[in-house]
Amino acid sequence: MRLEILTLALIVGACTWAFRFFPTKVDLSGIKPDGVLARFLAATGPAAIATLFVASLLPMVTGGLPVPLVIGTVSVLAVFAAARSVVTATLAGSVGYGLAVWLL
Incomplete structure (x- = not known):
């Protein structure tokens, strides 16, 4: 396997993990439903x-x-x-x- 592919897979895997982990640890009760953060989190699906x-x-x-x-x-x-x-x-x-x- 080429190093570029492995590096890309690790970066994508880390970002995917972060998209799933951090929203469960952050208090989201104070964000606006139409705000930037809400739209960003809605895009994770x-x-x-x-x-x-x-x-x-x-x-x-x-x-x-x-x-x-x-x-x-x-x-x-x-x-x-x-x-x-x-x-x-x-x-x-x-x-x-x-x-x-x-x-x-």
């Missing part, structure tokens, strides 16, 4: 979906038909369209991608 998408895409850029990527992406889009829940869509994408990898 879509950021999680983008992270899963990129994580599933990287191993497949070397070639071949990206069937697990397609199944995971379609799962996310379909469940989000039906339920309008970022959490449910993220879990559906993870399950769809995992099952596709396992079955193939």
Whole structure:
């Protein structure tokens, strides 16, 4: 593995961890619902979906038909369209991608 890829993975992993850890430790009762911090924290759900998408895409850029990527992406889009829940869509994408990898 190239050092650039490893470095990028560590940076993205640290940022993802920070997005999940720090909001649970900060008192958010005093922030404005339409403020910058509230909008920033609301964007962490879509950021999680983008992270899963990129994580599933990287191993497949070397070639071949990206069937697990397609199944995971379609799962996310379909469940989000039906339920309008970022959490449910993220879990559906993870399950769809995992099952596709396992079955193939």
